[in-house]
Amino acid sequence: MTAPTAPFTPPEADDPLPIHGDAFSADPHATYDRLRARGPIAPVEISPGVYGYLAVGYRAAVYLLRNTPARFAKDPGQWEALKKGEVPADSPAALMMHPRDNALWKDGPDHARLRKAITTSMARVDTHALVSSVNAIADHLIDVFSTEGKADLVAQYAEPLAMLTVIYLFGSPPELGEQIVYAVTRLFDAGADAAQANADLEKACLELTRLKRERPRHDVTSHLIEAGLTDSEMAQTILLVFGAAAPPTASHIGHGLRRVLTDESFAGSVHDGVRPVSDALEELLWENPPIPNYSPLYALGEQSFEGVHLAPGYPILVSFAGANGDPGLKVPPAARAGNRGHLGFSAGVHACPAPDLARVIAETALERALDRLPGLDLAVPDSELRNRPGTFLAGLTALPVMFHPDTRTAIGR
């Protein structure tokens, strides 16, 4: 699999394509295709002046993820430009990729310990209670607009539903939870105010830890405390899980609603032989994964993959979207619904620890919206829907819909 190592050529010397900016966000797959024509892993500009590689081939992505931490480190301590102070402190990409004291950025035993605290806390989540809570949250949101006959299902449904669900999982007071999710979303957008978002985020996570140390309950925050994390680890782990959970789940729900409204095979009831929403959601994890590019890795020494030289010291991002769309993969669209070989939840030791919770939340949210909003349809042509800007988080900017207004009161339902 590995080829002889080529002479050192840093990515910025090799005409890297940008994976940021309006042109990229308008059609990311055009960039992935151009990169793939250069090789399975190709040099990119991650944000202005920040260089690295992007794995756009499926085999390459899996190779990188499965060889972490043996050949590739997740720890950004390996990032030369960051060590030399050459990455602007407020660079949006740097803020999404700098070392933090949590599982996402650790290797080996440190990662195993922090990840175990997360997985044991997640395993204690009662999924029946979760479904009831998501339904209650969905009803509460829908009650606000059900009599109006129109809504934006991103701003008024998918985003607040994912946020309120994570707040519920963490047992957080609503206001504090909203502060955390709002700051996380600003960070993911990799916009100009990312530095302020980062500071707001750390402060709110510490506050939640303090509250739960004083009054533990049956929730993820209290379970993480029980697992023995320090205050700093708690703040960084809360930040990680909020950031890893709410924005992608919201994007997934938005994409899923769009799909069931525009694809006739999902119109109607499963009892009439139409396909369940879970099929739409699994297909979308192939075609439009909520986290399209992430998992920055660092080569431990000079490395190569299928003839591509990988210089140490540079971030190598994995394009989950690019890898899923690799034409070398022989998974026809019709075989995608029941096939979990996509990289929408990543793979290897850092793979998403909560894919089943994510599936439960998204499915419940979709089904409740379809049940509660008869005649649901897009209010604008599908071609007018826009992708949000940014490198790391996919999603729609808005999903304007119309439906038959509910003339009954919430109590009479």
Ligand code: HEM
């Ligand atoms: C549809 C929704 C979701 C998607 C598409 C998704 C996808 C991902 C992906 C691609 C990664 C790897 C990131 C990387 O290595 O850079 C990841 C990691 C992670 N996810 Fe998810 N996720 C979703 C929902 C959730 C939920 C609901 C939770 C928790 C309640 C969660 C918790 C995490 C955590 C803690 C990690 C870091 C794991 C580690 O580094 O060991 N995710 N997720």
